[in-house]
Every structure is written in structure tokens, then in C-alpha cells.
Amino acid sequence: MALDKAAIETLKNISTATVTTVLLKKGLRNIWMRGTKPLKPGQPRIVGPAFTMRFVPAREDLATPASWASPISTRAAIEDMPEGCVAVVDSMGITDAGIFGDILCARMAKRKVAALVTDGVVRDLAGVLGTGLDVWCNGVAAPPSVAGLTFVGWQQPIGCGGVAVFPDDVVICDQDGAVLVPAAQLDALLAEAPEQERMEAWIMDEVGRGEKLPGLYPMNAETKSRYEAEKSAGRA
Structure with a gap:
């Protein structure tokens, strides 16, 4: 995907911290x-x-x-x-x-x-x-x-x-x-980073409600299932 206007607007909602996390999973550390x-x-x-x-x-x-x-x-x-x-x-x-x-x-x-x-x-x-x-x-x-x-x-x-x-x-x-x-990683970032931001926003809400971090960040299977259910219901 080219860096068109839509891609720029998507990336403007992605923090540099999230970018480093997503690309770290692709093996890019520096x-x-x-x-x-x-x-x-x-x-x-x-x-x-x-x-x-x-x-x-x-x-x-x-x-x-x-x-x-x-x-x-x-x-x-x-x-x-x-x-x-x-x-x-x-x-x-x-x-x-x-x-x-x-x-x-x-x-x-x-x-x-x-x-x-x-x-x-x-x-x-x-x-x-x-x-x-x-x-x-x-x-x-x-x-x-x-x-x-x-x-x-x-x-x-x-x-x-x-x-x-x-x-x-x-x-x-x-x-x-x-x-x-890297230009070659743009498509992967656009595909994955918005979901990373969404998931972390949900985790922040859970922390605000007093949830403990083990099993929440990173998510265990039970937490991930609850997140997916709330996302499907439009609550995440």
C-alpha cells in the first residue's frame, strides 16, 4: 500500500510506541x-x-x-x-x-x-x-x-x-x-497497529477498573476471550 492520504490519517492515530512494538514483532529493533x-x-x-x-x-x-x-x-x-x-x-x-x-x-x-x-x-x-x-x-x-x-x-x-x-x-x-x-513494512503496520492501539486502550480501561496485570498484560486466553467478546459487542 502506498503512503496515501488514508494511510497517513490511519498512522496519525498510531503512537510511535505502538509502532516500535508492532515492528519489534517483525524483528525490527532499531x-x-x-x-x-x-x-x-x-x-x-x-x-x-x-x-x-x-x-x-x-x-x-x-x-x-x-x-x-x-x-x-x-x-x-x-x-x-x-x-x-x-x-x-x-x-x-x-x-x-x-x-x-x-x-x-x-x-x-x-x-x-x-x-x-x-x-x-x-x-x-x-x-x-x-x-x-x-x-x-x-x-x-x-x-x-x-x-x-x-x-x-x-x-x-x-x-x-x-x-x-x-x-x-x-x-x-x-x-x-x-x-x-521501512517502506516494505508499511502494509503490515497499517494492518496490525490499529488493533494494537485498540487492545491497549481496552487494557487501560481494565487497569482503571482495578484489574491486576498478570493475565491482563499480556493477555492470557481467558482475558483475550473476554476482550474479543466485548469487541464484538462494540464495547472495546
């Missing part, structure tokens, strides 16, 4: 991007295809302010971003050079990019917040990207927060951070 924290509280859950960008360590002859006008630049990459994508940036976890500031984030917002995700940091915090672009990153720093990084390309496989990200993989971000859904 999908949560370390260091991808919401820049501000209350950011909505975002779902979109990954648009990848890659930095390498700064090299003095390449990482210069003049490089911002190069055909291979963050500016050129932003102009290639399609509406609704999630820009995922490999910053190698560098936290003392901000990859984007307010102007670049404003342009991304104007192009209707869904979000920026990076294992690095941003700069011009007040300005970035003012753009309305939702950002998941590892903090803020005043120096520009070229103080610690060299930009080398976009739409190629990258590593972000220790996770392999390929263009058009699916990214889901919420208050727990950003997770990666």
Missing part, C-alpha cells in the same frame, strides 16, 4: 532515531515520506559560507523537497553547529514540508519556532552548520540517530521522538 526530541511541547503527530539529507565532518576547504551558494547545498536540497515530506537529516549527532536556522525553516514551511527531523541541532531558536515548522532535534546551538559539518547531498541512504533511513521510507514523529517505518 527504528527509533536517537536524539530526535520535539523542539517544543505539544507538536502534533506527523507522518510523511522521508526526504534524506546528509552531512559529513567539516573540512576547512569545503565547509565555508561560500558553500551555501553551491549547487550541492542545503538551499538546493530544500527546493527539491515535495509537499508533505519529512526532511530527515544525518548530522552525525553533532550538537555544536546548527544545521538550519529560521530562514531555511521558513522556506521549508512555505513549501509545506511536514517536519524536520535530525540527530543534530538547529539555530535561531526563536525564529525557527516562529516559522511554524515542526522540528524534532537534539537541541539548539548558535554556530552555523559549517562550523562543524559539510553538506554533501540529498535523497540517498543516511544514518540518523543510529537508524538507517532510505528515501521514501515512512517517518512518524510524536512526543516520544521519531521512528522509521
Whole structure:
């Protein structure tokens, strides 16, 4: 199944915690991007295809302010971003050079990019917040990207927060951070995750009624039978 509007709406109701649980059952343990924290509280859950960008360590002859006008630049990459994508940036976890500031984030917002995700940091915090672009990153720093990084390309496989990200993989971000859904696992996630959310909501209701955890979470056969009966009756 493609990441169409219906799939996006379904995934917006699935937490990143549930995504990691469902994909763990498929053998995928390393999908949560370390260091991808919401820049501000209350950011909505975002779902979109990954648009990848890659930095390498700064090299003095390449990482210069003049490089911002190069055909291979963050500016050129932003102009290639399609509406609704999630820009995922490999910053190698560098936290003392901000990859984007307010102007670049404003342009991304104007192009209707869904979000920026990076294992690095941003700069011009007040300005970035003012753009309305939702950002998941590892903090803020005043120096520009070229103080610690060299930009080398976009739409190629990258590593972000220790996770392999390929263009058009699916990214889901919420208050727990950003997770990666390999494109090949999208159908399985869409088939199984809504039921996982439904089941856990029912379990939470049972906990609220005072039920003990053994036999409830995870369910034993008796509890599962009771859950299925209540689901069939429209009570779960």
C-alpha cells in the first residue's frame, strides 16, 4: 500500500510506541532515531515520506559560507523537497553547529514540508519556532552548520540517530521522538497497529477498573476471550 492520504490519517492515530512494538514483532529493533526530541511541547503527530539529507565532518576547504551558494547545498536540497515530506537529516549527532536556522525553516514551511527531523541541532531558536515548522532535534546551538559539518547531498541512504533511513521510507514523529517505518513494512503496520492501539486502550480501561496485570498484560486466553467478546459487542 502506498503512503496515501488514508494511510497517513490511519498512522496519525498510531503512537510511535505502538509502532516500535508492532515492528519489534517483525524483528525490527532499531527504528527509533536517537536524539530526535520535539523542539517544543505539544507538536502534533506527523507522518510523511522521508526526504534524506546528509552531512559529513567539516573540512576547512569545503565547509565555508561560500558553500551555501553551491549547487550541492542545503538551499538546493530544500527546493527539491515535495509537499508533505519529512526532511530527515544525518548530522552525525553533532550538537555544536546548527544545521538550519529560521530562514531555511521558513522556506521549508512555505513549501509545506511536514517536519524536520535530525540527530543534530538547529539555530535561531526563536525564529525557527516562529516559522511554524515542526522540528524534532537534539537541541539548539548558535554556530552555523559549517562550523562543524559539510553538506554533501540529498535523497540517498543516511544514518540518523543510529537508524538507517532510505528515501521514501515512512517517518512518524510524536512526543516520544521519531521512528522509521521501512517502506516494505508499511502494509503490515497499517494492518496490525490499529488493533494494537485498540487492545491497549481496552487494557487501560481494565487497569482503571482495578484489574491486576498478570493475565491482563499480556493477555492470557481467558482475558483475550473476554476482550474479543466485548469487541464484538462494540464495547472495546
